[in-house]
Amino acid sequence: GAGVSQSPRYKVAKRGQDVALRCDPISGHVSLFWYQQALGQGPEFLTYFQNEAQLDKSGLPSDRFFAERPEGSVSTLKIQRTQQEDSAVYLCASGTDYGYTFGSGTRLTVV
């Protein structure tokens, strides 16, 4: 597609519920990043893929967070047993060595 597509755009989850956030990167982009952005803060790195390989997951805040990109294109960020502190906007970016493009994000609210 023309841009990075994320779905759903908004998600409300009850505390303890599992959620899955999807990212469709720009076709052909090797690199894919996930970021978490809390209200009033800058994006914080979660994890990075190069094709299907997850090269860095040092930013994932706990073992409740899991990301995958099995075929090197679409990626899914899964959060198990959601907590209130997981409420944030989750941003996906894809790109090459010449810059990254961001999706519109998924706003997750845990109630």
Add this chain to the structure above:
Amino acid sequence: GIQVEQSPPDLILQEGANSTLRCNFSDSVNNLQWFHQNPWGQLINLFYIPSGTKQNGRLSATTVATERYSLLYISSSQTTDSGVYFCAVGDYGQNFVFGPGTRLSVLP
């Protein structure tokens, strides 16, 4: 890991004024981008500029890689320029780190 600082943290301008935003980073990088996050949360890529100077309309940017800083210039500011401006840096195959941002408000 690499550290990124931005200044000023907040900036209020009258429409038509010019401004300069600064980004300092702690290590050599191969990727530096400036983004504008609009009030709806969308991150818009302004410049990919690991070195040199680029211009796009009223915006221009300069990165001096050897001195580890980048500047974003906004001329003849408009109310639609309001939002948060982020500098982000990284190296090939590595984490891409954001600065804390500069929050710009342009008043009519």
